[in-house]
Amino acid sequence: MAPLVPSQEELQRRRIIGINAETVTNIPSTDFPGHWPGESHGWAVDEFQKVCAQTFFRAITCAIEQILTICIEQNFQVEFHRNDQFEASFSLIGLDASVANAFRRILMAEIPTIAIEDVFIHNNTSVIQDEVLAQRLGLIPLKGSVEGINWMQWFKKATEEGGEEDGPCDFNTIVLHLDVECYKNEHAAKDEQDPRKLYTNAHVYAKDLLFTPVGRQEQYFVGDNVIAPVNPDILIAKLRPGQAIQMELHCQKGIGADHAKFSPVATASYRLLPDIKIExxxxxxxxxxxxxxxxxxxxxxxxxxxxxxxxxxxxxxxxxxxxxxxxxxxxxxxxxxxxxxxxxxxxKVKLGRVRDHFIFNVESTGQFDSDVLFLEAVKVLKLKCNRWKRGLTDLMA
Missing domain, CATH: 3.30.1360.10 (RNA polymerase, RBP11-like subunit)
Known part of the structure; x- marks a missing residue:
């Protein structure tokens, strides 16, 4: 007997996760053999090879634009709701939850950025301890030429097995300097109470970090693309006359999986589209x-x-x-x-959520524009698929 073909109304019903007064229903995926009587959801090698040949392997070996074209052919859609420099909201429609969650995890943990990794303190007479000050500096989000960041290489560190550590070079280390000393402002009024007017350099801000290009960095990090804090008004420390901070900061390339300071997003989350039916x-x-x-x-x-x-x-x-x-x-x-x-x-009312409509909200820390981050996540997923394909080829060879 030929497999039954469900109606569009039935297929739409299966897409909705039921939201009841105290329970949530229709959560699990149902596209597996035997769940729906008379319908074939069985896995077949021939069908799998056909789908892979037409979509998956084409997708992982073509450009991003072609990936999106293929996805659209498979009823996949992307809808933008908000597209600001530091925050974007968009919907991915027609995806499985595992793929949507893969994008979310890549956004948080696998897109390379730069951050302050090593702090060499020459002088710190402020009230903030050295280790606390180094931690505050490491969490300051930096921005610069995306092309330059992609050009930079990973800093190879020593391993327990005895591997040698790379030395700082122009292609793996960016150098910042912080040299600030506080002293009295001779021109301040006698009854002045504001320390920012009473003293010079009473507050040390992120804008006091100075970028020193070396070697080929001068080709990439120039003009508006120099390495600088995303927000110049981040407060680093407060000083009083006689106190000073002098240090050299080394920035390196990393990913959020290594440390949160390398994460390019402040938030990256998604929710399912609500479904409200007045019965x-x-x-x-x-x-x-x-x-x-x-x-x-x-x-x-x-x-x-x-x-x-x-x-x-x-x-x-x-x-x-x-x-x-x-x-x-x-x-x-x-x-x-x-x-x-x-x-x-x-x-009179039935609440639900559409299981394959994911509403993403991405807030960039500033190193990438918010809408570029998703494309960067696609690139990372594409590289993962290429590695998986090579491994599969080696396995079957």
């Missing part, structure tokens, strides 16, 4: 109360039309002109389940 009419005062159960703008109020009131079985008979509740913007919902607390709404 039965909600009218009048109940409609206003229903709207208050959701964030502003999610539920709207509209008047019942004469056509709706005249239609048998619509639930609007005899209610022409009254206000009814309608779903305006499910995207902004937080799925709070507040409406399910009220008995009058329990049988």
């Amino acid at each position: 039965r009419p909600i009218l009048g005062d109940d409609a206003k109360k229903f709207a208050k159960c959701f964030p502003k703008g999610v539920i709207g109020l509209e008047s019942v039309t004469s056509a709706e009131a005249a239609k048998r079985g619509s639930g609007y008979e005899g209610h022409a002109g009254e206000q009814k509740a309608v779903v305006k913007d499910a995207f902004s919902d937080t799925v709070s389940r507040e409406c399910l607390r009220h008995d009058e709404f329990k049988d």
